[in-house]
Amino acid sequence: MVNGMRKTWFFLSVFGLITLLMITGLPSHAQKSPKTLTLLYSNNINGEIDPCPT
Amino acid sequence: MKDLRESEKGVFVLDSGDLLFKKFVNPIPENELKGLSEKAHLMIESFNLMGYDAMGIGDDDLTMGKEFLLEISKKANFPFLSSNLFDEASGKVLFQSFLIKEIHGLRIGIFALLSPDFFTGPSDPRRKGLTFRSPIETAQAMVKELKPKTDLIILLSHLGYGKDVELAQTLQGINIILGGHNGINLVYPTVIKNTIILQTASRGMYGARLDLLLYNNEPTFYNSTTKTSLENHLRSITQRLNAAQIPEAEKAQWRKAKEETERTLNQLQGKNVFTNNIISLAEQMKEHSDIKTLVEAYKAKAQTKENPISPK
Numbered sequence: 034m035v036n037g038m039r040k041t042w043f044f045l046s047v048f049g050l051i052t053l054l055m056i057t058g059l060p061s062h063a064q065k066s067p068k069t070l071t072l073l074y075s076n077n078i079n080g081e082i083d084p085c086p087t
Numbered sequence: 088m089k090d091l092r093e094s095e096k097g098v099f100v101l102d103s104g105d106l107l108f109k110k111f112v113n114p115i116p117e118n119e120l121k122g123l124s125e126k127a128h129l130m131i132e133s134f135n136l137m138g139y140d141a142m143g144i145g146d147d148d149l150t151m152g153k154e155f156l157l158e159i160s161k162k163a164n165f166p167f168l169s170s171n172l173f174d175e176a177s178g179k180v181l182f183q184s185f186l187i188k189e190i191h192g193l194r195i196g197i198f199a200l201l202s203p204d205f206f207t208g209p210s211d212p213r214r215k216g217l218t219f220r221s222p223i224e225t226a227q228a229m230v231k232e233l234k235p236k237t238d239l240i241i242l243l244s245h246l247g248y249g250k251d252v253e254l255a256q257t258l259q260g261i262n263i264i265l266g267g268h269n270g271i272n273l274v275y276p277t278v279i280k281n282t283i284i285l286q287t288a289s290r291g292m293y294g295a296r297l298d299l300l301l302y303n304n305e306p307t308f309y310n311s312t313t314k315t316s317l318e319n320h321l322r323s324i325t326q327r328l329n330a331a332q333i334p335e336a337e338k339a340q341w342r343k344a345k346e347e348t349e350r351t352l353n354q355l356q357g358k359n360v361f362t363n364n365i366i367s368l369a370e371q372m373k374e375h376s377d378i379k380t381l382v383e384a385y386k387a388k389a390q391t392k393e394n395p396i397s398p399k
Contacts, residue, residue, distance in 0.1 A: 039203040067359075068193055068301040069097060070239070075268035077289035079110060079147060080126050082382050 097190030103267035103287075104145025104201070104245040109186070111150050111213060123151060125170045127159055133378045136316035137163045142185050143243030145267055146197040146206060149213035153181065158220055168199035168243060169226040171219045177311040181217065186228060187237060191302070195232035200225060201252060205268060223254065224247055230260035238304065241265060248286060253284035260304055263297070276363050281306050287365055298362045305398065314355055319341055321348045328385030 093114070107127040115123065134142070144167060149156060153174070160167040160182065170184040185198040222225060226242065233240050241263045242250050245265040251266045256279055263283050266273075270289025276297075277284040287293045324345045 035241055054209055070190060070193060070195075070299040070301070071098045072190040072263070072265075072299070073098065073100045074102065074285065074287070074297065075291075075294050076265065077105075077145070077270040078102070078130070078291045079105055079124075079289055080108045080130060081291035082126070082129065082200060082368045082385070083291070085245075086360045 098195065099188070099190065099195065100140050101241070101243060101265055102134070102139060102142040103199070103243040103265045103286075105147040105267060106141045106142060107148050108132070108150040110255075112146050113207070113212065115150065120151070124155070124390070125385065125388070127151070127155075127326075128162065129381055131159055131163050132381055133289065133375075134160075136375060136377050136381075138189035139163075139165045140188065141166050141168050141197055141199075141243065143167075143180065143267070144172060144201050145243055145245045146201065146213060149217075153216045154217070168197065169202050170198045170229055171220040171222055173220065175216050175218050178218075184284055185233060187233070192335070193235040193239060195239045196229075196235065197241045197243060198229040200246055202246045202268070205245075205247075222250070226254060226258055226261070228256060234260055239263070243384065248284070248312070250270065251284050251286075252277065252279060255284060256278035260306075262308075263368070272365055274363070274365050275314070276361075278308070278310065283308060283361060284292065285363065289367060294366045294368050296364045296366060300360045302357050302359055308359045308361045309355060311314060311360050314352065314360070317348055317352050317355075321345065321352065324348065335351075349361075357379070 107130050108123060142165060144156070144164070156167070166186055167182040167183070168186060169180070169182045172181045174181050185196060187194060187196050189195070200222045201219070202222060203214070206214045229242075230240060239262050240260060242254075242261050242265065244254075244264050245267045246254065248266055248271060251264045254292065255261065255277075257262065259280065261282050263285065266284060269286065271286050272288045272293060273284065273286045273331075275352035281377045285295065285297060287295045324341055327333065328341050328345065333341075
């Protein structure tokens with residue numbers, strides 16, 4: 034009898050947790066994490082091999 | 088660059104032209120041809136070592152002509168791009184007209200344009216065997232082609248700053264214009280109708296870095312300095328409000344200013360943001376040992392040619 038109640042509570046808890054996750058979705062920080070991109074760019078180097086020409 | 092490549096961030100390294108030679112002088116002295124060719128090869132080898140992803144063509148890259156540029160492009164580990172430059176004989180595009188790369192799930196389309204206005208006329212030896220298509224019409228066609236396939240479109244522009252502005256005003260869809268030819272340092276990039284226009288000073292004095300944080304798929308970006316400036320403004324207002332002896336009427340004005348600043352700051356939440364940094368290469372970049380070896384070998388060779396040791 035006690036074991037049966039425990040099983041019922043266990044299944045109810047798991048069901049409740051899954052329902053809660055379905056309603057609220059995954060943790061919000063996972064969605065808000067932005068994509069990042071870094072562009073390193075140059076132009077008009079004009080064959081210069083010394084980084085700071087005088 | 089190496090550290091960035093090894094980090095979790097998506098990194099893309101691009102050049103928008105006038106890489107290989109100094110400003111074109113017509114005619115090129117015969118005795119300089121070999122040295123120019125060697126220097127151009129050194130530039131390509133260095134760019135290979137730095138891991139460049141693509142390069143647009145500038146007018147000065149054609150200093151030694153079409154055939155030389157085609158030949159040297161084969162030595163590069165990255166594509167030469169030009170969308171409006173065509174081979175006169177075959178009518179085919181001279182180089183790859185666009186590139187699509189995916190970084191961290193972000194599909195990036197890159198194309199390149201060169202202005203025919205930078206050549207002195209049909210007799211300019213640099214444009215021998217070449218024809219140009221209209222940069223504006225080519226840009227329209229490229230955006231139409233790339234838009235459905237990409238999340239972000241970058242133009243490697245060798246049109247000049249004025250034309251870059253005009254293009255951003257007239258054509259929607261290009262997110263970033265990496266400009267060239269003028270060699271102006273755009274520390275605070277111009278943003279026109281959702282297009283960010285960038286450019287750095289000439290002759291290798293500066294490199295630059297643009298960091299993008301994309302929170303959504305909208306094509307709009309704001310400059311992170313805008314947020315910093317608003318935050319500083321908000322701090323300053325709060326200090327004024329906390330000051331002891333301020334008449335109530337003035338306090339009301341500051342409260343209103345505070346509310347407006349907070350509202351503007353809230354509007355930036357969740358929007359895509361960019362940060363641009365112009366980097367002084369001499370002061371902030373470490374020497375790459377392999378490139379340093381190449382440069383020193385080139386300099387030693389050039390020195391020997393200038394001052395040959397006379398035989399005893």
